[in-house]
Amino acid sequence: MTAECCGYPISIFFIVVNEFCERFSYYGMRAVLVLYFRYFLLWDDDLATSIYHAFVALCYLTPILGAIIADSWLGKFKTIIYLSIVYAIGQVTMAISTIHDITDANRDGTPDNFTFHIALSMLGLILIALGTGGIKPCVAAFGGDQFQEHQSRQLNTFFSVFYLCINAGSLLSTLITPVLRAQECGIHTQQQCYPLAFGVPAVLMVISLVVFIAGSGMYVKTDPEGNIMWSVCKCIGFAIKNRFRHRSSSYPKREHWMDWANEKYDKLLIAQIKMVLKVLFLYIPLPMFWTLFDQKGSRWTLQATTMSGDFVSILISTVNPILILTLVPIMDRLIFPLIQKCGLNFSPLKRMTVGMLFAAMAFVSAALVQIEIDKTLPNFPSSSESQLKVVNTYSTTLNVTISPNEHLLIESFGVQLHTSKHTYSTISCMFVNDFSLIHGEQWCEFSRKFGFGASYTFLIPSTVFSDDCESITEVEDMKPNSVHMALQIPQYFLITTGEVMFSVTGLQFSYSQAPKNMKSVLQAGWLCTNAVGNIIVLIVAELGKLPKQWAEYLLFASLLVAVSIIFSIMAYFYTYIDPAEIEAQVRKEQGLEPEEMEKETLEMEEKDEDQKNEQGVKQTKI
Numbered sequence: 001m002t003a004e005c006c007g008y009p010i011s012i013f014f015i016v017v018n019e020f021c022e023r024f025s026y027y028g029m030r031a032v033l034v035l036y037f038r039y040f041l042l043w044d045d046d047l048a049t050s051i052y053h054a055f056v057a058l059c060y061l062t063p064i065l066g067a068i069i070a071d072s073w074l075g076k077f078k079t080i081i082y083l084s085i086v087y088a089i090g091q092v093t094m095a096i097s098t099i100h101d102i103t104d105a106n107r108d109g110t111p112d113n114f115t116f117h118i119a120l121s122m123l124g125l126i127l128i129a130l131g132t133g134g135i136k137p138c139v140a141a142f143g144g145d146q147f148q149e150h151q152s153r154q155l156n157t158f159f160s161v162f163y164l165c166i167n168a169g170s171l172l173s174t175l176i177t178p179v180l181r182a183q184e185c186g187i188h189t190q191q192q193c194y195p196l197a198f199g200v201p202a203v204l205m206v207i208s209l210v211v212f213i214a215g216s217g218m219y220v221k222t223d224p225e226g227n228i229m230w231s232v233c234k235c236i237g238f239a240i241k242n243r244f245r246h247r248s249s250s251y252p253k254r255e256h257w258m259d260w261a262n263e264k265y266d267k268l269l270i271a272q273i274k275m276v277l278k279v280l281f282l283y284i285p286l287p288m289f290w291t292l293f294d295q296k297g298s299r300w301t302l303q304a305t306t307m308s309g310d311f312v313s314i315l316i317s318t319v320n321p322i323l324i325l326t327l328v329p330i331m332d333r334l335i336f337p338l339i340q341k342c343g344l345n346f347s348p349l350k351r352m353t354v355g356m357l358f359a360a361m362a363f364v365s366a367a368l369v370q371i372e373i374d375k376t377l378p379n380f381p382s383s384s385e386s387q388l389k390v391v392n393t394y395s396t397t398l399n400v401t402i403s404p405n406e407h408l409l410i411e412s413f414g415v416q417l418h419t420s421k422h423t424y425s426t427i428s429c430m431f432v433n434d435f436s437l438i439h440g441e442q443w444c445e446f447s448r449k450f451g452f453g454a455s456y457t458f459l460i461p462s463t464v465f466s467d468d469c470e471s472i473t474e475v476e477d478m479k480p481n482s483v484h485m486a487l488q489i490p491q492y493f494l495i496t497t498g499e500v501m502f503s504v505t506g507l508q509f510s511y512s513q514a515p516k517n518m519k520s521v522l523q524a525g526w527l528c529t530n531a532v533g534n535i536i537v538l539i540v541a542e543l544g545k546l547p548k549q550w551a552e553y554l555l556f557a558s559l560l561v562a563v564s565i566i567f568s569i570m571a572y573f574y575t576y577i578d579p580a581e582i583e584a585q586v587r588k589e590q591g592l593e594p595e596e597m598e599k600e601t602l603e604m605e606e607k608d609e610d611q612k613n614e615q616g617v618k619q620t621k622i
């Protein structure tokens with residue numbers, strides 16, 4: 001019997017605090033990673049972005065490794081401890097790699113041996129990816145293991161609170177670590193304080209581990225049942241081979257193709273594999289949701305840069321966790337109970353389908369915003385056109401004729417305007433508020449806010465420095481961005497509503513439909529849908545874009561609607577199961593473990609029928 005508080009096992013307190021600290025550590029480090037690549041290692045934008053995406057993809061591929069270790073070998077508890085140690089070592093390694101003084105022998109403020117810093121940071125990132133991905137499927141499943149059969153309502157609330165902790169950790173760290181980076185620190189020279197920005201996440205990871213260990217005495221720990229993954233693979237392999245051997249129509253058909261493993265494998269294992277395969281089959285369309293969801297960080301960010309408003313980076317990095325923190329309680333406490341009161345069965349798979357439709361609507365909203373933005377954007381010359389600007393300061397009107405075969409290229413960048421050699425200069429700056437022309441002691445100052453996205457030309461007559469700055473003419477070549485960033489809020493709201501319906505439910509569903517010894521494996525399968533979604537984004541980005549961005553948004557929205565229709569058909573044919581009940585049934589048929597079975601039957605009878613309905617459970621025999 002586990003210690004309880006308000007109907008919840010006390011042990012889950014340690015698990016949710018552990019998750020909060022771990023997510024703080026992960027997202028905090030991620031928030032400054034590209035900046036570290038760009039401004040510390042001095043990589044270019046392309047290399048920095050590629051390595052960043054490769055790292056994120058690795059973090060969502062390693063869960064399968066963690067799940068195999070947990071379900072087949074160490075059990076969830078030990079896997080979480082060992083991989084958290086690897087994770088913490090990775091974070092510390094990463095933080096050390098950012099200390100510029102280590103290799104700054106000439107004390108000029110920049111590291112002298114970049115190879116050392118690159119090698120150390122790559123080692124750190126690999127350890128972090130192994131740790132964070134490895135523990136990810138285990139922590140959620142381990143949290144679920146703390147609940148007993150009669151606590152299914154509390155189990156659902158746990159997954160919501162778990163998701164809240166993920167986003168609370170992510171929100172705080174995304175706000176804090178960039179501020180830490182902006183501090184100055186160093187032994188020989190003062191530089192931007194990357195060691196602090198990476199060091200705090202490392203400390204949080206150590207705290208996360210300590211909190212998890214502190215709960216040791218209270219956890220329900222399930223032992224792994226041997227090398228389950230290897231047995232699963234062998235069993236599937238045998239079923240396929242056996243089916244092929246008996247392909248002639250003279251052999252009687254079997255109810256399920258996995259039944260061809262009956263000759264050699266335990267019925268219980270076959271039943272468990274059937275449960276897992278059914279859920280994995282259902283996962284096939286799911287990456288499409290993540291394909292749209294993860295474009296928040298790419299296409300939508302770029303969209304924001306063509307809009308007006310000064311809070312781009314803060315808005316982009318915090319709007320999703322803030323909305324999650326608001327929407328999860330509203331959905332859990334208000335919307336879902338209300339739907340249930342209306343007598344509608346809003347089962348998990350229906351919620352996930354509706355979540356997908358919300359994400360599709362978010363992209364329609366993004367397309368509408370894009371159409372508004374496009375109206376305000378200047379017409380840039382295409383790859384087969386040139387653009388000429390002729391400034392006429394002559395006293396009379398001139399006619400301009402253009403010979404189509406001649407190309408004119410004026411190119412000069414910099415801040416010095418020479419009177420004879422270069423008379424034209426382009427300067428691109430962020431946050432331009434002041435613009436001064438300095439010539440010895442004399443100067444002209446233009447002090448006002450220059451709009452984002454705008455382009456200005458200043459025409460300086462030869463007389464300017466002798467007396468008046470008034471004679472300088474300012475021409476607005478391109479208007480500043482005028483569509484306000486607040487217009488993006490509906491799309492963020494819609495996609496986050498979709499996330500709450502899709503992702504929180506998917507997390508619960510993956511746990512509830514998995515047999516006891518494969519809970520982590522199904523969690524890993526669920527996380528893999530995210531990895532595949534990210535890979536699709538990379539491929540689509542590589543394959544190029546439609547000529548109009550709004551058309552691309554609408555294409556993605558239509559694709560997701562099509563996928564959600566397919567998913568809803570698959571979901572219609574899916575029968576919710578109670579894995580524990582099926583396992584007990586199989587054992588009964590095999591005449592095994594009567595005492596164990598009696599206990600399970602009793603527990604099942606005790607189950608609250610209402611709670612079952614809430615989950616849309618239809619019992620079935622697999």
Ligand SMILES: CC(C)C[C@H](NC(=O)CN)C(=O)O
Nearest residue numbers: 023166167320321324503530
């Ligand atoms: C469910 C995601 C794959 C991962 C999740 N992210 C969020 O909750 C973002 N809102 C996480 O565990 O970090």
